[in-house]
Amino acid sequence: MQKQQVIERAEPVSTTGAETVPAEPGAAEAGAAEAAPAPSTTATDRRRQIASGLRASLAAGMGLVPIGIAFGMVVVQSGLPWWLAPVLSGVVFTGSLELLLVGMILAAAPLATVALTTLLVNFRHVFYAISFPLSAVRSRLGRLYAMHALVDEAYAVTAASPRGWTGWSLLPLQLAFHTYWIGGGLAGVALAHLLPGPIEGLEFALCALFITLTLDSCRSGRESRRRCWAECASPARWSSSPSMRCWSGCWPSSRR
Amino acid sequence: MPETGYVVAVVAVVFAITFGLRALPFALVMPLRESAFLRSLAAWMPAGLMVILAATTLRDSAGAAWGHLPHAGIAVVVTVAAHLGLGRSTLLSVGAGTLTFVGLVHLF
The missing domain is CATH 1.20.5 (Single alpha-helices involved in coiled-coils or other helix-helix interfaces)
Structure with a gap:
């Protein structure tokens, strides 16, 4: 009930960005000129949104694939059954913890230890709900998947470029991350017998990704506040919405 | 098994x-x-959390004995410089930083 209200209220905000393709900073401005007020549902729009989601996934993929390969190799080389790599990556989908789990499964750690480790390592996820654009996804099943696949990379990419996400760009982004991670794991399983070890240093891609996203999120916060203030100050706005709510909306969660 | x-x-x-x-x-x-507290939390959290994620992945890259810390430091500088200097293209910046790190780790 309350959820429904929030979604409805969020709608006018999201339509301003619905037509624009959010993935790269700068794309929002480019699309704004041609933006129509109605929410986009045509096939071309959909294709464009899917493409933008996939494009936004590429940089993180550069980090996820090599780490996935390393994970698959670790699973096989430590003597665990190969299917553990795709099962953990598909069902659990929590990068760094999966590497820890390999060691714990090998040592037959008690389930309570596994549970406590999971709680500690993954506790950071509780903060992702504050700005992750889940309300962009309309279908129930889609929302369940979006929450399941809310990995660090999905949070970080959306937080650094928060405007204009739709279900058609957000879910492809997350599906792409999931595919990179599972695919990397399977490649690692296949390569485990051929290579002595993964190429050292490729995992730095994730660190580099988070650095660029830090820089972007600092900038997008400043920009959206400036844009919002300009909008609140325009007289056309005053008749339609109480100005206090408009100003208070200029704090960054209006960027969702 | x-x-x-x-x-x-x-x-x-x-x-x-x-x-x-x-x-x-x-x-x-x-x-x-809609609460003001969550709004301000949402304002600073993304950047703060991402600094933490960057720091933990940097720690992983630096190696167990911090042996690769100088390599990682140089790669961080390259990443930041590429991102700010070359038009904020994530793929390009991440590629430049990663290639720098892989190159340094294999050469030195």
């Missing part, structure tokens, strides 16, 4: 906790999204 039943139990426990940590906050946060 661990028993399959044990492995399935581990996967189930980790899935339940992880999905709970990811999904439950939405139930709490959705009604509160």
Whole structure:
């Protein structure tokens, strides 16, 4: 009930960005000129949104694939059954913890230890709900998947470029991350017998990704506040919405 | 080789906790999204969390004995410089930083 209200209220905000393709900073401005007020549902729009989601996934993929390969190799080389790599990556989908789990499964750690480790390592996820654009996804099943696949990379990419996400760009982004991670794991399983070890240093891609996203999120916060203030100050706005709510909306969660 | 039943139990426990940590906050946060406190939290959290994620992945790259810290430091500088200097193209900046790190690790 309350959820429904929030979604409805969020709608006018999201339509301003619905037509624009959010993935790269700068794309929002480019699309704004041609933006129509109605929410986009045509096939071309959909294709464009899917493409933008996939494009936004590429940089993180550069980090996820090599780490996935390393994970698959670790699973096989430590003597665990190969299917553990795709099962953990598909069902659990929590990068760094999966590497820890390999060691714990090998040592037959008690389930309570596994549970406590999971709680500690993954506790950071509780903060992702504050700005992750889940309300962009309309279908129930889609929302369940979006929450399941809310990995660090999905949070970080959306937080650094928060405007204009739709279900058609957000879910492809997350599906792409999931595919990179599972695919990397399977490649690692296949390569485990051929290579002595993964190429050292490729995992730095994730660190580099988070650095660029830090820089972007600092900038997008400043920009959206400036844009919002300009909008609140325009007289056309005053008749339609109480100005206090408009100003208070200029704090960054209006960027969702 | 661990028993399959044990492995399935581990996967189930980790899935339940992880999905709970990811999904439950939405139930709490959705009604509160309009609150001023959450708004300001949402203002600084993304950048703060990302600094933490960058720091933990940097720590992983630096190696167990911090042997690769200088390599990682140079790669961080290259990443930041590429991002700010070459038009904020994520793919380009991440590629430049990663190639720098891989190159340095293999050369030195």
